[in-house]
Amino acid sequence: MSYSSPEKREQATAWFTDLRDKICASFEQLEDDLTGTYSDREPGRFEQKAWDRPDGGGGVMSIMRGRVFEKVGVNISTVMGEFSEDFGPNIQGAEEDRRFWASGISLVAHMHSPLVPAVHMNTRHITTTKGWFGGGADLNPMFEVEQDTADFHASFKQACDKHDPDYYPKFKKWCDEYFFITHRNEPRGVGGIFYDSLNTGDWAADFAFTQDVGRAFLDIYPQIAARHIDESWNDEQREHQLIKRGRYAEFNLAIDRGTKFGLKTGGNTEAILMTLPPEAKWP
Numbered sequence: 001m002s003y004s005s006p007e008k009r010e011q012a013t014a015w016f017t018d019l020r021d022k023i024c025a026s027f028e029q030l031e032d033d034l035t036g037t038y039s040d041r042e043p044g045r046f047e048q049k050a051w052d053r054p055d056g057g058g059g060v061m062s063i064m065r066g067r068v069f070e071k072v073g074v075n076i077s078t079v080m081g082e083f084s085e086d087f088g089p090n091i092q093g094a095e096e097d098r099r100f101w102a103s104g105i106s107l108v109a110h111m112h113s114p115l116v117p118a119v120h121m122n123t124r125h126i127t128t129t130k131g132w133f134g135g136g137a138d139l140n141p142m143f144e145v146e147q148d149t150a151d152f153h154a155s156f157k158q159a160c161d162k163h164d165p166d167y168y169p170k171f172k173k174w175c176d177e178y179f180f181i182t183h184r185n186e187p188r189g190v191g192g193i194f195y196d197s198l199n200t201g202d203w204a205a206d207f208a209f210t211q212d213v214g215r216a217f218l219d220i221y222p223q224i225a226a227r228h229i230d231e232s233w234n235d236e237q238r239e240h241q242l243i244k245r246g247r248y249a250e251f252n253l254a255i256d257r258g259t260k261f262g263l264k265t266g267g268n269t270e271a272i273l274m275t276l277p278p279e280a281k282w283p
Contacts, residue, residue: 003131004203009101012125012207016076016105019123019214023074023107024062026222031066036230038067038112046074051268055081061271065278068229070112073274078103079265087264092197093130102126102265104135105214106258108275109221114241116228117141117148117189118248120275121217122258123210131203133210134196136171137217138179139224140189140248142241148224149190155220156193159212163205171195181251188251245280252276 004012024046031043044066052058059077066072080101083091088098104124111118123135139152153172160167175194180187193213198206252259252275262272 003199004125004127008203008207009103009125009127012210013078013103015207015211015214016103016123019211019218020060020062020074020076020105022218024064026218027064027069027072027074027109030068030222030225030229031064033226034068034229036113037232041067043067044069051271053079053081053266053268055079055266057081059268059271061268061274063274068112068116068225070110071274071278072107072109073271074105074107075271075274076103076105077267077271079267081265083265091128092132093128097129100126100128100265106275107217110245110277111225113229113231113233114142114237115231115233116225118245118277119221121214121221123214125207125210130199132197132199133206134198135210135213136175136192136194137213137221138175138189138192138194139221140244142237142244144190145228148227152190152192152220152224155216156213159209159216160193162212163209167195167209168193179251181247182255184247184250186247188248239281242279242281243283245277246282249276249280 028045044064046062046064049061050058057079059075062074064072083094083098083100088094094100102124104122106122108120109118118140121137125133139149141148157168160171171193172191175191176187178194179189200206259272
């Protein structure tokens with residue numbers, strides 16, 4: 001685990017926690033600002049629930065069910081131990097030495113309004129005999145708004161360009177390819193960025209980039225959501241939203257590597273599956 005010392009891993013863990021707190025505060029502000037549908041309800045607030053992993057580490061779930069956010073989870077975790085014999089060979093650096101350490105933040109937001117896009121974001125730091133950062137964010141509108149898509153991508157392009165001009169085109173392409181529902185032959189949403197195995201040999205630079213990815217999300221997504229939270233919507237639009245959510249669930253259960261990683265490493269099942277929408281339909 002030479003890529004990052006215990007002190008560096010502690011820095012990463014502290015950042016993920018700080019980012020969680022800032023995102024939760026921003027989302028609660030959106031709850032307070034609502035004047036449209038469901039504004040007669042009480043604004044939602046996050047409820048935290050800590051969990052321990054028997055083999056080492058644990059995390060905190062932060063879940064809110066409000067009047068803007070039908071269900072949003074902003075979870076952090078730091079776990080360590082050994083991969084199972086069958087799973088270890090699938091992880092770089094753990095083919096022979098199965099010890100690992102992993103910390104990160106994971107967020108998924110499902111909205112009441114079908115006019116406010118769902119969204120996913122996560123960043124993580126993992127060490128085995130090797131070490132790396134990974135993460136990204138992708139926007140999942142029920143009805144695409146070109147300006148929202150453009151602004152979302154522009155925010156992450158700006159974050160990428162601060163570090164390497166090759167990052168955005170590379171990580172955008174990776175996102176488009178990763179968040180693709182192969183059995184439906186369709187993308188999950190309108191993309192964003194996705195990166196993994198980031199180890200340039202400069203831990204501080206890789207960590208700084210990962211922080212900027214988190215800041216880019218915190219900057220742009222609340223802006224996009226605020227544009228639409230007060231727009232009126234109808235039952236037909238809601239029905240379309242529920243069908244789209246079914247597609248989202250299919251991806252997370254059948255394809256997503258993060259779901260498989262969490263389940264294979266003995267993570268908290270409730271925290272791992274918080275990504276699933278509260279209600280979905282299949283035609």
